[in-house]
Amino acid sequence: MSMHSNLLVAAALLFATGAAAETPGLGKSVTEADLALWDISIGPDGAGLPPGSGTPTQGKAVYEQKCELCHGKEGAGGRNATLVSTKDRTVTNYVPHATTIFDFTRRAMPWQQPKTLTADETYGVTAYLLALAKIIGENDVMNAETLPKVRMPNRDGFVSKYPEKR
Amino acid sequence: MSISKRSDLESLEAVAGNGLINRRMLLGRGIALAGATTASASATLTSAGAEPLPVDPWSLAVGSPIPLYETPAKYEKHVVRTLTNPNHEPRTSNARTPHHLLNGTITPNGLHFVVSRTGFPDIDPAKHRLVIHGLVKQPKIFDLETLARYPMESRICFVECGGNSGPLYNKDPIQANVQAIHGLVSCSEWTGVRLSTLLEETGIDPKAKWFLAEGADAPSMNRSIPLAKALDDAMIALYQNGERINPSQGYPMRLLVPGYEGNMNVKWLHRIKLIESPVMAINETMQYTMRIAGQKSWQFYFPQEVKSFVTHPSPGLTLKGPGFYEISGLAYSGNGRISRVMVSADGGKSWAQAALQDPVLSKALTRFRMPWRWDGQPVVLQSRAWDEAGNVQPTRAQIAAERGEPRVNVPVTAFPMGHMNVITSWGIDGKGEVKHVYA
Numbered sequence: 001m002s003m004h005s006n007l008l009v010a011a012a013l014l015f016a017t018g019a020a021a022e023t024p025g026l027g028k029s030v031t032e033a034d035l036a037l038w039d040i041s042i043g044p045d046g047a048g049l050p051p052g053s054g055t056p057t058q059g060k061a062v063y064e065q066k067c068e069l070c071h072g073k074e075g076a077g078g079r080n081a082t083l084v085s086t087k088d089r090t091v092t093n094y095v096p097h098a099t100t101i102f103d104f105t106r107r108a109m110p111w112q113q114p115k116t117l118t119a120d121e122t123y124g125v126t127a128y129l130l131a132l133a134k135i136i137g138e139n140d141v142m143n144a145e146t147l148p149k150v151r152m153p154n155r156d157g158f159v160s161k162y163p164e165k166r
Numbered sequence: 167m168s169i170s171k172r173s174d175l176e177s178l179e180a181v182a183g184n185g186l187i188n189r190r191m192l193l194g195r196g197i198a199l200a201g202a203t204t205a206s207a208s209a210t211l212t213s214a215g216a217e218p219l220p221v222d223p224w225s226l227a228v229g230s231p232i233p234l235y236e237t238p239a240k241y242e243k244h245v246v247r248t249l250t251n252p253n254h255e256p257r258t259s260n261a262r263t264p265h266h267l268l269n270g271t272i273t274p275n276g277l278h279f280v281v282s283r284t285g286f287p288d289i290d291p292a293k294h295r296l297v298i299h300g301l302v303k304q305p306k307i308f309d310l311e312t313l314a315r316y317p318m319e320s321r322i323c324f325v326e327c328g329g330n331s332g333p334l335y336n337k338d339p340i341q342a343n344v345q346a347i348h349g350l351v352s353c354s355e356w357t358g359v360r361l362s363t364l365l366e367e368t369g370i371d372p373k374a375k376w377f378l379a380e381g382a383d384a385p386s387m388n389r390s391i392p393l394a395k396a397l398d399d400a401m402i403a404l405y406q407n408g409e410r411i412n413p414s415q416g417y418p419m420r421l422l423v424p425g426y427e428g429n430m431n432v433k434w435l436h437r438i439k440l441i442e443s444p445v446m447a448i449n450e451t452m453q454y455t456m457r458i459a460g461q462k463s464w465q466f467y468f469p470q471e472v473k474s475f476v477t478h479p480s481p482g483l484t485l486k487g488p489g490f491y492e493i494s495g496l497a498y499s500g501n502g503r504i505s506r507v508m509v510s511a512d513g514g515k516s517w518a519q520a521a522l523q524d525p526v527l528s529k530a531l532t533r534f535r536m537p538w539r540w541d542g543q544p545v546v547l548q549s550r551a552w553d554e555a556g557n558v559q560p561t562r563a564q565i566a567a568e569r570g571e572p573r574v575n576v577p578v579t580a581f582p583m584g585h586m587n588v589i590t591s592w593g594i595d596g597k598g599e600v601k602h603v604y605a
Contacts, residue, residue, distance in 0.1 A: 023363050026315060027308050027312065027364065030299070038297060043446070044444075070257075079256070094451075097451065100451050100452070104385075158464075161464050161465065162467070
């Protein structure tokens with residue numbers, strides 16, 4: 001093989017490798033600090049939970065003002081989902097992680113004004129629902145320490161279909 | 167016409183019960199049949215009277231001006247989605263695709279199904295951003311203008327809600343049409359940037375095993391998805407059937423995870439975070455998990471498994487007397503291409519292989535067609551699909567054995583069971599009226 005064709009092969013290989021790995025490289029670098037207001041995800045281990053705290057009593061006041069219209073008295077359901085009941089899928093018998101209640105309430109509720117509850121209010125509403133479901137005591141304080149430790153009754157009620165199913 | 171009933175699947179191509187016609191035989195006779203049709207049509211006209219056909223008024227007047235953006239003809243106003251929350255009350259809205267009024271495989275953008283928790287947000291495309299962070303080497307942020315410069319690809323694939331066809335798990339056959347039962351699946355050509363391309367740019371921390379995808383809508387809907395899917399065929403979709411994605415489909419960008427359950431194709435996508443394990447979001451715990459009698463609930467059930475249903479005829483499309491009809495419908499699998507669709511006109515006693523309309527694409531709706539001569543007697547139509555991965559659409563008995571017997575009846579808008587890919591049966595009575603039945 002001539003040097004010329006060797007060079008051609010090398011150039012072709014280089015091009016192929018380069019093309020496979022190449023991106024336009026136009027994304028702007030950001031830091032996690034830049035994303036503080038965006039990164040609202042919370043893991044079941046409590047990672048991402050904000051400072052603050054709330055009790056069932058504090059949460060009851062928030063619930064009655066901002067949640068009851070749709071979810072009914074004491075979470076019994078109304079024009080929207082039942083939250084506390086031994087029937088249906090609820091906090092009481094279905095949700096496997098208490099952190100999910102906090103996460104969803106913070107990101108999506110109240111329906112008309114999502115992301116307006118303070119961390120304390122969100123901990124409070126979460127505590128209120130957990131107490132109504134008799135999962136925590138009426139005076140238990142929910143915060144970044146205690147919430148992930150709450151043992152939900154249906155914690156072991158799931159089996160993953162991934163990756164069993166193709 | 168004689169009907170042979172054979173149980174051997176291999177021999178069913180010839181003919182099956184209640185008038186299913188060998189599609190190859192029909193192709194071979196095409197010219198003869200066409201000739202017969204012409205002859206019979208001219209005979210009818212001749213006998214209708216001496217008057218020649220009039221020149222129609224639209225042939226005598228100037229047409230309407232061509233609009234900037236065209237909508238279907240005014241005579242097609244009935245071809246619309248059905249809405250579960252038309253007054254926008256504080257709850258989820260569903261819009262269903264009218265498959266009984268469409269043909270082909272691509273869903274028009276305005277008829278694509280929707281499941282939305284709070285309607286669609288009004289996102290300024292000039293201000294929308296997508297951030298990729300978490301277990302990456304360098305977090306990056308992309309705006310729409312930037313993404314438009316990346317290498318793009320197009321692929322045709324379906325998106326289906328995990329709850330589609332749920333009413334088939336009712337104890338008794340629900341009296342509803344294709345749109346109500348199967349309307350939460352649609353198919354589009356999606357164009358965008360591979361997620362793997364963007365991840366090359368951010369780098370991946372080896373600890374990352376999943377990624378979280380989150381929307382910029384009011385409830386910031388989010389899902390945990392295996393990272394393997396990001397490296398396989400996940401796409402940041404910017405275009406739907408050639409134009410920018412519709413507002414309720416995620417304008418200006420959505421995640422597309424071909425074949426996976428609908429809500430994982432996160433709309434209004436603005437954040438991807440690489441993580442070690444699932445965050446246990448509401449949509450992977452409370453919602454989109456399946457309670458199974460006597461077992462633990464099923465979680466992280468991602469692929470929409472092989473499924474088919476007959477769209478023509480179907481409830482509401484009454485047959486106009488005995489004679490020739492084309493049975494047609496849709497088949498699809500989240501695990502690859504459709505390899506075979508069998509059709510029965512006698513409630514599953516005998517089956518014949520349907521023709522698959524080209525192109526047959528992986529994780530896309532595939533149209534099947536079956537020639538049929540109806541003799542006017544009551545029949546039960548069914549279709550059953552196979553995919554290239556070897557999966558076969560289950561019977562009602564198989565679903566009941568796996569998940570328990572259905573015990574209750576719920577309204578057609580409820581979701582008694584997820585991932586219902588069971589065979590659908592249409593019963594046709596002597597008057598040609600089509601009803602949903604169990605067979």
